[in-house]
Amino acid sequence: MVAGSNLHGESFEEILETVFESAETVLLVDPTGEAVDALTTVTSAASDPPTVRLLADAPLLKDVMDDFVVASSAADHVASGTLSIRTGRGASNTLLVTDSAVWTLLGVGDRVAALGADDEQFVRAVRDTYETRWENADDFDLRTPPLSRIRETLGEEIGQDTRADFDATLEALRNAREARGEFDEVTLTILVAARNDVLLYDISKWGEDVGMASKATFSRTKTTLEDEGLIKTEKVPIDVGRPRLRLKLNEDRFDEVTPAELAAVTLNRAP
The missing domain is CATH 1.10.10 (Arc Repressor Mutant, subunit A)
Structure with missing residues (x-):
């Protein structure tokens, strides 16, 4: 995969699997419930997943974590130190940020895409912006056991x-x-x-x-x-x-x- 290249697939799982192949850290900002579900699924399946931080709106997190499978899997990843979850709106679109690239995630019908950018200065600016919002966000209380x-x-x-x-x-x-x-x-x-x-x-x-x-x-x-x-x-x-x-x-x-x-x-x- 070329960092920042556009990615296409039939599911968010496919997009995340591709990103996970080369990323050491991932920041997922303002995801949909479907994207959160995909994140827990792909992280569970990965033999060596990157460190993942999830920044999402509190009502969305509460809703998606009503799903026992998603919540208990997420709790596993939190317990292992692979996943951190905080609440707060950070972007107008769903963003996937790594050390070297930024993608905007889109889903239309039965197709999904990640529109990427890898310009070094742009990626740094985006990462710095959302790193700051992450630091100011509140931890999400995930009450479901691992x-x-x-x-x-x-x-x-x-x-x-x-x-x-x-x-x-x-x-x-x-x-x-x-x-x-x-x-x-x-x-x-x-x-x-x-x-x-x-x-x-x-x-x-x-x-x-x-x-x-x-x-x-x-x-x-x-x-x-x-x-x-x-x-x-x-x-x-x-x-x-x-x-x-x-x-x-x-x-x-x-x-x-x-x-x-x-x-x-x-x-x-x-x-």
Whole structure:
């Protein structure tokens, strides 16, 4: 790739993959939600991603980070030091700035383009301008836990079979890109837990400890899924105190109990 040359493709992922091949640092300014999604996807796939800084409008970030897949992946990159996120409007167009080039990102229909410039003085002026705006911007509070920590602790505390089903169901949801942002991660987790006969107490305690949601949210979601006939519970006596509830799928509602079907059920319940 020639620094500053115009780039064309069918997705923002293609543009970012090309830029990542030679960049050591990347500053993405005023992206669309689609561009933020693409950034987390490409960063996850890269074997040696550049250091990335994301400067975006706070309402846009809050909206796009409602998508559990995007938010948990972004949290992974923040935790590793690869990604930093700050809020504030910085440009009238979406800009991608590296040490040697500047691109304006455009999307029209099913095509995207990056219009580039590599004049040294111009690139320096742009970089200096947005470096200053970056320094004056506020950090974005990303409250979703890193996906790697979710997966690791789920396997350790609940069981490797449950983790495997969680991964497979989440992958099925990743593939349904047009509907991906419409699912609820607590619903997904409870359905996966029910497939593996996990106690409600155990999965809700894990979920609260890892930072996914409160025990109360898990309990409310369990009740909703039970009322809809998707899951059922059975009482498990304990030595002291009230019996605990074991989650089980209502197999009368499923043709097959596969992660792919759980993903489909999760999406069909989306508002």
